[in-house]
Amino acid sequence: MWLPFIEQVLNIDLSEDNGGQFADTVTSVMLLGGTDVDRRQFLAASAAVGLAALDLPDAEAVTRRANRPGPVSVGMGEVAAVRTMTTTLGDAASELGGGHARHLAVRYLTVDVKRWLDGRYTDKTGRELFAATSELVHLIGWMARDEGNQGLSQKYHLHSYRLAAEAGENELAATALRGLADQAIDLGHIPTAVRLAEACEQRGRKLTNPKALAYYRNTYARAAAADGDHTTAAKLLTSAQAAIEHAPALPGQSWASHYSLGRWAHESGMIHAKLGDLAAAEEHLHLALDIHGLDRKRTRAIVLADLGHVQLKRGNTETALATWSEFLDCADGVQSVRINDGLTNIAARLPSIPDSPAAAELGERIAARA
DSSP states (O other): HHHHHHHHHTOOOOOOTTTTSSSSHHHHHHHHHHHHTTOOOOOOOOOOOOOOGGGOOOOOHHHHHTTOSSSOOOOOOOOHHHHHHHHHHHHHHHHHOOTTTTTHHHHIIIIHHHHHTTTTTOOOHHHHHHHHHHHHHHHHHHHHHHOHHHHHHHHHHHHHHHHHHHHOOOHHOOOOOHHHHHHHHHHHHHHHHHHHHHHHHHHHTTOOHHHHHHHHHHOOOOOHHHOHHHHHHHHHHHHHHHHHSSSSSSSOOSHHHHHHHHHHHHHHHHHHHTOOOOHHHHHHIIIIIIOOOOOOOHHHHHHHHHHHHHHTTTTHHHHHHHHHHHHHHHTTTTTOOHHHHHHHHHHHHHSSSSHHHHHHHHHHHHHHHO
């Protein structure tokens, strides 16, 4: 019963006799990248993807490609190149927003990475190549979401999940589920978000990486809080904190290893806010900013916007206005829908603060950005 819904949401044909578009994940994601680059399709924000579409990975996909001839010989050097480029592009997006470099990431996928995926490699190298491609595709999905293109983002995250599952990479597969769950929460599809977050957390239990465990448990906690399940959310928050406190200080090589204490503190703060504990929320947001020093412009700006909202709800109006002023300084030059949402939300609240020169100045600065 889920397949027609999934096909409508993601604009794909999942029927068994469709041998071209979706039978091979690599072919499918390259078609997606091609339409993305050419701008031939406009994908409006859509409902969240259902779990039925996530049971489709092809267990023989890597082996089948590894055993065929190709135009170029591929080794671990090419795999390392994909990961280096993904890190570089991800750093730029974290600093300046997904709108700055997504076209570069898509072109790299559809030109360089495609040539290697169509090349000659061993089964072992193939699995590493699929995993590295999954990371790149996940990043492109994140960039699309940060631009505000929700439907396109969902397509990339679904392909990231398939590539990761076909490579046998539980962490990457769980991270793709995490991205879909997080997006479903933001779009208001809470029952689907809870299912996706639960699937993410369950797959994450197979891992020993404490940062990954904290990452996925906080995702499930956020979904539970949005669903009004405060007991489950509080339990998962505690479990995530226990995991992150046992994590190594330096980031590892895996995708979830970059889940820092600062990101954990920010997400935990917003979950506490959803649960109604504003004091704990403010404490965690200060922890993210002051103790763990989130230093990417985009990330720091988002935390400052959230912190100002919490401070305003606690009745600390002048402090909130000062925080939002710092947010505007930090957000300058960043292209992100999260930044735009922050500006809109602040502007909507300023009229409720009468006779405040600071509020009037903020309103003028926001208007000047339009």
